[in-house]
Amino acid sequence: MGNNGSVERRTVLKAAGASVAALGLAATTGCGGGGSGAGDGTVTIRYAWWGADERAKRINRSIALFEKKYPKIKVQTDFQDYVAFWEKFQTQAAGGNPPDVFQNAVGFLRKYDKRGILLDLKSQIDAGNLSLKNFRAGVEKVGQVDGKQLGIPVGSNTMSLVVDEKVFEKAGVDPKQGWTWDEYFAALKRIHDTQKVAGDTGYFSIMYLYDLYLRQNGKAFFTEDGLGFDEADLTEWWADGYNRVKAGIITDPKRVEQDKPKSSLSAGHAASEFTWDNFTVRYTAEGDSSYGLAPIPTTDGRQTGQYLASLMLSASAHTKHPEEVARFIDFMVHDPEVGKIMGYDRGILATTEQFDAFQPSDAPSKAIAQYEKDVAAAGVLGAITPHPAGADTVEAAFLRIGGDMSQGTTKVSDAVKQFFSEAKTALSA
Structure with a gap:
């Protein structure tokens, strides 16, 4: 972070x-x-x-x-x-x-x-x-x-949804705390249909977002010694994401690569992106629109699965x-x-x-501070699951393989099998 x-x-x-x-x-x-x-x-x-x-x-x-x-x-x-x-x-x-x-x-x-x-x-x-x-x-x-x-x-952050406020307003979408995934995906389609822009840059290969979705459903990406979900869970998540890419609701992954080092959100090729809240200052620096923080979608209308993560200082033994x-x-x-x-x-x-x-003086920092206050006040913050050894390698594999899947270079079923194989190796090292 x-x-x-x-x-x-x-x-x-x-x-x-x-x-x-x-x-x-x-x-x-x-x-x-x-x-x-x-x-x-x-x-x-x-x-x-x-x-x-x-x-x-x-x-x-x-x-x-x-x-x-x-x-x-x-x-x-x-x-x-x-x-x-x-x-x-x-x-x-x-x-x-x-x-x-x-x-x-x-x-x-x-x-x-x-x-x-x-x-x-x-x-x-x-x-x-x-x-x-x-x-x-x-x-x-x-x-x-x-x-x-x-x-x-030394600092705290939590997952958030960054939105292009102008696009969301023109599309008539007003995210509220407790909105559901169904409502979120309906909003993406509405944005695509009315504003002729993809709704999201590609949520499905973000490990920490998938962790929130799993936590909303009584699971977690990691247990203390391994993965907390199975191949059927990931197949559903990635197949759903791939179908939305094909429908144009998610930014074409090739466009995402072409936009780098910019985000496709700040490049104007999407209306939202999931990321850590303290990363959001980048969009104002990169883009020409106005950007805000929206709540994480939920499964049950309440629990987001969120927790505070952090950069920290450690000492050598x-x-x-x-x-x-x-x-x-x-x-x-x-x-x-x-x-x-x-x-x-x-x-x-x-x-x-x-x-x-x-006391932050710039609008993005004020918005970040307010977002964390609002999330804490909503009572949805839980405790992060300590990651097992090898978690960093697993995260890298999730991002890479999910990207390959979204571009159609790897079938969903093959991508899922490849991820579990690589994760097993990383977590047993």
Whole structure:
């Protein structure tokens, strides 16, 4: 979950399946432990993250504040784009020399905990070096896996539906909390028939959206140790999506590829797109229309299956400076001035201290904050299911195979079998 929304995530996921190979390259890399110490008691910790230049500028300004408050702790920084970050991290982790503290996401928690890479931060919480107080809507639980605190959220986000407000208004479509999938698909058809534009850019290969649909129906994409649905479930979902592509209600996948790096929504070739709410600032920057956030469709008229996800900070089990790392994480997630600097770059600020300190001035950020308030007030937020090791590779396969299916290069039945085969391999590695 980064700055560029769907574009960044799709780029990243193409490389996700390379993790095992990358780890194999690192047999002689690094020599254990992280950070360093000086004769005067000053220690240096290494902090790595992914993102664009703007995120780096904001983080470096935040680090300057931290080093002013803690002059005996110096922070050495390293950042790349998403793909390069994980390639480098996998090599460092395999060599026993990962960064002391690093940006992380839920799909990687069990993967790297299984390999002994992640520090359980509970000991530092118990020691008073890191606080779990004042997190919004219980988002701190996103970093809790198998009784361990493996990550501390820096921001929160939830799945949303971004709509071209002008097109929806012209078509006479007004989404309300609790609207159903039948109503949503009827709206897409109405938009297609009256406005001569596809209703959606292609919902069926978004793993996190399918997870919401499954949760609405008493299942989930993942259980704690595997997949929570079967081939019949996915066949129905993908066949339905493919039929809507053929009917023109969904943007032609070839057009979606041609529009990149823009979204087909901001390019004017669709009227809506499902994505994480904090990614929505991209559409205003890319497009010429006005864009808003609409509720997730439901099965029963109430439950959306939504939960808060998060970018988070994790620590290395190899660090030589766990106390200093904990103090750094605590500062980065609680300090109000850091909240003002970071804004919603990594999602809606996770703690009340930072959320209250930052007052967004631009319309997209105000809309994102209001959307999360509205979702929380609707009482539909549940708890995210911790992802099993290999979830990142499974997500990449779901996106890739779903895309092939939508273009007609793979039959639905063959695509489903291929996905389950690849998922089984990834989850058993």
